Every structure is written in C-alpha cells, then in structure tokens.
Amino acid sequence: MAKTGIRQLADHLGISIGTVSRALNDRPDVNPETRKRVLAAATDFGYVPNQSGRSLRQGTTNTIGFIVESGTDGSGSNDNFFLEVFGAIQHVFARHNLDLVVLPCSTDEDPLHHLQRMVSRRIVDALIISATRRKDPRISFLADAHIPFITLGRSSTPGPHPWLDLDFEGVANTAMDRLVAKGHRRIALGLPSNDINLGFLLLDGYKAGLERQEIAFDPALVLRAASSEQGGYQLAHEVLSMGNRPTAVLLVHELMAIGLYRRMNDAGLEPGKDLSVIGFRESPLSRFLIPALTCFKLSLRDLGQALGESLLATIPAYAEHYPQGTVRRVWPMELVPGDSDGPPRM
C-alpha cells in the first residue's frame, strides 16, 4: 500500500478529500476526532505526502529555522533558555501549520559560512538568528538574499529586519543603582570573552550607571570570562587577587555565580558579605543557590511568543494576522532581590 494517495484515504474513511487534506495539514478547522482518525489511517496505510514536491510547487517548506551555537568546548551557553523559548515559538507556529527546526552552528564553523549553507539547502522559509555580534555579516547576507528573518539580539550592522533583545543597559543601570545605594563604590563587571553584542550593551549601561552616580570609570574593573561555572571561578580568582579589591560584581551570566561562590568558599569568604554579587537572568538555579542570587527575570514564554509573532508579521502570507509591522523592541527585565548583594563590609 506504499502508493496510497489522499483519495484512497478519503474513500477508506468515508469523508471528503478536502477534510483529509486539512487534517493532514493540521488545519484548525477539523474536528479533533476526525483528525485522529485520519492520522491513524494515514499511518496504517503508509501515506506520506511528498513535502519536497509541495515545496517546489508552493515555494515554501513550512518550516522556520532558529540558529543557535553548539559546540564541544563546554562554554556553558545556557540552552535551558532556548528550550523554553522554542516551546513558545512552536505554539505560535502551530497556528499556521509551521514547524520550528533548530539549526545548530558548531563553534568550529564560521557562523556566516554555516548560514549560507543552511540557506542553500532551502530547508526553511525564514530564520531566527541569535547570539548577534557587534558587527554581524549574517544580517546583510539575509537581507540581500531576501529571506525573512528576525534577530534575537541587536547589532551595529544596519538592516531592515525586526529584532528583540533583552534590556542589558537597563539591567546594568538598575544593578549599579542598587549596589551604590547599599554603599558600594568599587563595582566590577564580568563580561563575556567574545565579541557578542550584549557585552557592549552591558558595558554601556555600566558606564551610564557610574556616571549618574558620579563614580569614575576604572577599566581595571571590567573583567572578561567565559559565561560558565569555570568562567565565574576564574573571575572570582581575579577579583580576590586585586590590590584594591572591588566590593561587588555584576555578572553577565547566572551560571558564573556557581563558580564564583565556589572560589569564595575555597577562600573562606561569603558571597553577599565579603563580595556582593548580582547575576543576570533569573533561573531555577538562582533561587536555589545559597545565598539566593539577586538577578533579573523575564518570561521566556512571552519572549518566544513575541519572537514568533514578530517574525510572521514581516512575512506577507501571515502579516494580516500580525499587524505590528517591523518590531524592534528592547525586552524589559525585572529585579528579583536575593541574598547575594548585601552592603560592603566596613
């Protein structure tokens, strides 16, 4: 029965070809029971619609790609973040019979080269790209290729595309105000070790916070480390070795807090008392750490939904459902006070 067609399925089930087609295509206007029967029959009869053929005829694949970084370097990039965002995007895409595929770019490979290959494979209709760099050639490549895309992250590379990005400047400003109000004056900043754009934004916010508080900027307090437990351990080591030691530190990634806590413990010091720490994003981790990490929260579900909808808003076939135009939005984050950032020791 390998050659079972949609007509045979419809005959077998005693329903119209149109209903079978709508059920197979996950359209919303099909009774759930009918859909179940159609899918069961399609499986039993070995019916598989030819997506490659469809794709040539319609010029679409009905899949949208999300490019993330993979790798074997143990850099600790936090993909629990991504899995939750994926779930929310899929929820949006499911309304339109679209599927999300994730395209991991190995850290061994040039991100532009990877993107070009993915585009040449024609497996997706549109793209979400993340981990934007200060200058990001992927943006102009996609714009030139007329492929709809949205970036999770800003860049100084101009382009007509929509983007969403977390409010790194706001986080740094709020953290600086909070630490200064508690009496801190020497505040270190832990930045990523690569040229990802968010590092520049965090530094901007940090400088703005210092200026508002009339504290001179000291480049020696800007440290760089991997966004991982190991990076946090090394950063703490560096802080503890400094002559005029800072009394507080703002970290670009919450995973770093685990290593920092460990290094302080090894030195017989207490986070939140001997060195105040503010992490970045609230995660289950931050809440269960001892002491609980002061950090910033956002709804990953809302962010994922906005990413999905903002992308569809720029694709003609879906724009009527999403009249928001070209979204360019800084996503706010809310302070979650913990026990990791007390006043400096006298």
Place this chain on the structure above:
Amino acid sequence: MAKTGIRQLADHLGISIGTVSRALNDRPDVNPETRKRVLAAATDFGYVPNQSGRSLRQGTTNTIGFIVESGTDGSGSNDNFFLEVFGAIQHVFARHNLDLVVLPCSTDEDPLHHLQRMVSRRIVDALIISATRRKDPRISFLADAHIPFITLGRSSTPGPHPWLDLDFEGVANTAMDRLVAKGHRRIALGLPSNDINLGFLLLDGYKAGLERQEIAFDPALVLRAASSEQGGYQLAHEVLSMGNRPTAVLLVHELMAIGLYRRMNDAGLEPGKDLSVIGFRESPLSRFLIPALTCFKLSLRDLGQALGESLLATIPAYAEHYPQGTVRRVWPMELVPGDSDGPPRM
C-alpha cells in the same frame, strides 16, 4: 544577477564547473583557498542552489534530524548535554556534506504525532530520537516507514534499529556498592516522574545492587520528582519528612542536587554529612557545587561521534565508511568521587 548559475560563477572565477560545484557542496577535495573564493563569489552574485530541486532528483535532503523535547514547563531537561552532543555529531556529518537539524517536540504535543509530521515534511533523510519511553511507538513507526534512525536510549519496543544508551544499571550498581561500603543501609532513589525508559533501568540497577548487598528492597525509598532544581528540593523535603529517614540518596539528574542542597541548608543540615548524595552525570555544576557532587562522567564528544557514526553505518550510501554494522551499545560511565557522600552519622 539573481539568476546567476553555476556556469556564470565558473566563468567569472576562471575555474571548472566541477570545482565550483564541489566547493559549493563542501566536498573535501577542494583547495581551501579556492573554496573561499567560490563562496565569496557565490555570495556576491547571489547564487543559491535550489536544494528543493536537488532533493527531488536525488531523493535526499542531506540533512539528518535530531528530535529533542522542548517545552515551557521548566522541567529542567538538561540541554547543555545536547549542545555538546550536537557539536560532535556535526563533526561526523561534515565529512559527508550532511547537516544536523534539531527538531524540538513541544511537551504539549504527542511525540508520535510530532514525529509523523516531521517525516511527512521530508526535511531529513534520517533521524536520531532521544528520551525513549518504556514503550515507544515512534520506533515501530520509523521502522515501518523504512527511515534510517538510531535511538539515544533503549526501549522495550522491539526494532531492528541501532541504539546507544548510558549505563544506568552500572551507575546504580556502583553507587549502591559505594554507599553500602561507607556504612549506608537505607538508601533512597530519586527517579524521574514520567515513563522515560532510563527510570526503569536505574530502578533495575538499584534493586540488583540491594540484592547483592543483601539489603531488602523497600518501595517507600523509591521517590519520584522532576529532573530539576525544584524536583530536588521537593525530593529532599520528602526525605527529611520520613520517619525512618534514609541516610543516602541516588539522584537521576545532577540538577536535582542544587535544590536538595538548598532544602538541607534551610533545615540546618549538611549534604554529605547529614544525608549523602550521589548525582548522575558529571557536569561543570557538580565540580563547583559545595560540597562537590559525587557523580559519573562520560565524554559527550565520544558519545556524539558514536551516535553519528552508528547511524551512518546503517545507511547504504555511507555504510562502506562505517563497517560496524548495527550498533547496540551501553555507554560506560566512570565514577567521579566528590565530597557529597560521606559515611552516615553515628
């Protein structure tokens, strides 16, 4: 120049069409400098090979899918695990101009339904599926559909497919021997709350370990919780509330240790002294936790490489390079002693 073809590119560069084609297809037999020139020219001239057309002609997409679970339930599935495995698989696939795409299955959706849709989209030539269940209908579906696949995880659903799986029984046996040797007799087991197959394997190993040590199995010591920080917190709460409290616990996921440590700290108790803990997989986390978590390590790079190669070994076009046949292999894990599992308090 939107209609630039491969001939125009070859003319422009003054090289043969064959070389251009090999460069564009990432074949190994092209000088790296030439490849760079070809790719640059292809980008400049807006050349995009029509993958959909190729796919119809050759019957292949040159992409292989890896199905993982996504979701917005914060269940803490640990995908740092996956990103490292992906990197290693990509390394294998790159030898053959194959790309890895990740197909996240939302926790809202039935995994079989998701798989059927992915297959019907024809975006991949072969599949890697993970999080296998005790009975897993995806296995018979893929076998019936004649799609090459490998599972990361065993199942009681039979099938002719290759699989790799971590040595859950071995981990449980080693942990039990170690804890009993330290004087523990009442040892709890923290299992996942769903019907993922690894929970059954871990329970088998736990029971075998008890039997060898001539300790009676007590079902009250088998606890179930989410594989997350929150799950570990709840599990610790349950353990601390027990009348005849166990003196040690083996956890199915290392993330649970964070919540367990927190709950013990809240109760004024010390992990490793008041309750001994052995985690599952060694990760940067385990090393930096205080106290360091006793756990088990494996090379994710080696595991990913074996997954990729074992899959290709079952695909006719690649089998000559991988003569290992149908691989069905339990992957060993090695004890990493930490400070979290001292002897019981007298």
